[in-house]
Amino acid sequence: MRVPYNWLQDYLSETLPPPAELADMLTLAGLEVESIERAGTKIEQVVAAQVKEIKLHPEANHLLVVQVDAGPLGCKQVITSAQNLRPGLKVPLAFPGASLASGEIIEATRFRGLQSDGMLCSASELGFTETDDKQSHGILVLPDTTTLGANVADVLDLGDIVLDLDITPNRADCLSLIGVAREVAAAMGIKLVLPPARVPNDYCIKTPLDISIADPDLCWRYIGAVISNISITSSPTWLKRRLSAAGMRPINSIVDITNYVMLETGQPLHAFDYNKLAQRKIIVRRARPQEVLVTLDGIKRELTEEMLVIADSETAQALAGIMGGLASEITTTTNTVFLESACFASTNIRRTARSLGMHTEASFRYERIVDPEGALFATQRALTLLQELGVGEIKAICDVYPQPILPQEITLNTCRVRKLIGAPVENEFIKKALERLQLSVVPANTDTLKVTIPTFRSDLKQEADLVEEVARLYGFDRIPAAPLMGKIQVGKKPLELKVEQMIKSRLQSCGLDEVQTYSFVNPQSIAKMNLAPSHNNECPIPLLFPLSEEQSVLRTTLTPSLLEVAAINQRRKARSINIFEINRVYLPKKLPLTELPNMPRHLAVVLAGNAGEKSWHNLPPQNDFYRLKGIMETVVDQLGVSGKFVPITLTYYHPGRQAGFEVADHIVATFGELHPNVAEAFGLTDRVYTLELDLSQILPHINLTQRYQSLPRFPGIERDLALIVPESVASAAVMEVIINAAGPYLADIMLFDVYQGAPVPTGYKSLAYSLVFRASDHTLAEEEVSPYMTAILQQAEEKLGASIRH
Amino acid sequence: MEDKLKSLLDTALQVISSSCSQEELDKIRVRFLGRKGELTQILRTMKDISPEERPRIGQMANEIRDRLETELTSQMNKIRHSLREKQLEKERLDVTLPGSTITIGHRHPLTLVLNQIISIFQRMGFDVVECPEVEYDYYNFEALNIPKHHPARDMQDSFYLTEEILLRTHTSPFQARTLEQLAPEVPVRVICPGRCYRRDPADATHSPMFYQTEVLVVDENISFANLKYTLLQFVREMFDEKRQIRLRPSFFPFTEPSAEVDISCLVCGGHGCNLCKGTGWLEVLGCGMVHPRVLEIAGYNPKKVSGFAVGMGPDRIAMLKYGIDDIRLFYENDLRFLHQF
């Protein structure tokens, strides 16, 4: 809502504070001022400066070299040919980049070898056309009191100052200058001055007009007025200037007056060419099936029976509350005007405006409820202006108001006001504050007020709404800050969030970077993953109206999003991409959705390129399958989840490099080297490793209790053991055999080497372990361990075909 | 004999002091103090001297032995010391070379801010709860006093999945869900973080997906003054102790009175600059007293209890805190961006 400052002043009994102060006041009253601007002038970056020194240009005797002081903006040198300068005068200085009234942009230039840092401006350059002779050719002289460096547009009050207000949807009453003025009056404690809206009584309802409301549920009030002997002209300058400042384009005197009154009162008005209305009839009704209407913008609209129209005896002539029809538009030949001031049901207007994609100044106001009592005032105001401007003669007014809307009454308990606000607001203050807002207040007893709400404040429905009004006028800044009281309790957090944090910090210490990607993805990215058809990834939930194909379905897996992040970073030359994300995926129980989907949290890891940065001092650490597995292990170890790694066969992994992690017979995570076809599809080069884990599935198996284990009191015996086994034997099987045969003293076992190649025969591999044996109650003797070492060898030979490597 | 011993001492001391390696010292020890060394040689001739002289000469020989041992040890230490010195001198490094690259992981800035918000409220005794991101229209709107065709729905163009199910447009449905679950129990002090979605195409200040955190208190005698105090605590812990706050009346369908909260500008401190568009204030969050209708719908008696709610955007707070000028950076995940946190 654009509010021209000078226009607003018309409706107030006292002088307004300066624009910036007024803006602060409105903002703190809840009408947020987004900007203060000067409309109607192109002058920018022209500031007040004082002449300090004048010298003749050494190379050109008609030019002067002038030093000026622009206060905080510094001293400048300007070359000019003006003759009216003398030291001490304050003059407008345009900096390079400044624009003048003509739209011309100033540049820094040189005059015969001397630099000019700008230009001193004459009155005409600043847009003054009618100035006296002595000023017209020379530089404009500013008042002595002007502050140096001040914006000249402000000093000379060029154009109109406009406050741009962001009105919240509940304050429909403030979509008008009078509404804003009412707020200003309340905040300042001054009087609202309404503009003249007098219509001689003898016109009223003398010649009855043929107006009927067929659908009174959608139209609460309809006032029509007929004005004849119209002369369509251009509006006077003051009116055009105000409309432009408020952001509306002047058109002709009739249309301009309707717009002016709408801006003034918030009541949309519409003017029809009366002679174009069949049988001069007005019927407010729902549109007929297949009815069409060409609106003022020239577009043919196909209407539905849900939509309200203003029709004559034959056809729709306007889309109620939104836009008029082209057929009954005011033209230069219009002789008689029918002026509509009506009140329509907001929900219906909103629905129609949305379904037709039409958003007009009128619909904007109707959607937010227009005051039914204001309709008559607006008509009278418009007719007054028509008379004042001599646009035509009033012939008739007719008001159809089947079910007048009565003001509501709210009971206000002032104790509750104090309790809710938390400040000692006195009864007297409460009463006065509400009265300043033009509510009428009658005390019922000591702490109870009966408050009558005028129809223009339909947003005030109950006590809480009045509490806000009192708090607003009391001033939010005056309300003290008071600590919460009550029992002290520890803030708790769900296990899942704690676990999420634990995993994040573990992965961070593994050198992984956390990413955050959109929950909606391109269905193509799922296809690129080449997922097996049985996989639930196949049926993501689609958005009904996505912004784009790239964001059209809810993801069922995190991995594709991370692969896209990896690809972008690889294109930007990142050499080591080690990323993870923990967020939800969305798995429908049934499509189309009939209930909320499952939304388990997943963890995904993607490793591409090096595992870390290289430098002059170290080679970059490498990523491979086992680093990824190490990351997987450290995550589950930290959470105390026990499970086992099992072979899997998913199509998007390298067929020989993938594994699952199984907990209680469910695979809760899969990881592996990405299949090169998939990597290629995502535009990734090199080998890529990915992991995805379903957090919701491991949650029940988490064990976070930590118990200390006493440190060994006796030394252990260390033995190294290298076994040669056939290539096909899994390392886990070897480990299992060793552990089973190692006896009760085995305290620790670690695989420290895997080797293939000479002298190990082809088709075999060597696995080297270091074993620690220890007893908790005595120092072990060699003889106690040797039998177990023998047993290990024997078992390994029998079960795995292993031999010892010497 | 005495002379011989004296001369041996003199020679030995001279040789010791001029020696410059461990090997040399070992040889010197053998030469003078060894089993076949010079001292032994001299002592062998003891039998040639008078028995009265023997004890004196013997003592003298012992003293010489001790003296030489001491000298040998001290010379040895000297040599070791100087060798080490030399060694160290050789090991001089160019300390201006950069250190080895330590690869550490980085947390996403939104996580950092989100964690901080949660931690501040948890320390004030608020429980953390989560609510579904895919939500029923009922909880997202109706239960929050936003009936169909309410003008406030204009402010939130939403991503619907079906007629009745949508991606939540704010974390506020949690108010309805939590209260419905807890009513009529008090006190309620909870915070709900999470992702929200609106049909805004991405630009520097809008993102179709963003984070929000909602705070809710319901108890007997909760006032606007309590809200103000809690906000002040939060803002000063989140930003710094110097921050001032300013509450402006505003409108949310589920709070009444409602307010927008500004903090004094982080760059200019309130004098006005580009960041705050000259106002000296930066908008950080919205809040208000829980609307009596919302309490009623959930099963509380608004005449007995009251409450306040605060909704804030971690994205916005992170942008202010770190001086980030484009919200899209959060979801683009350029590693050069992420590595700054």
Ligand SMILES: [Zn+2]
């Ligand atoms: Zn600032």
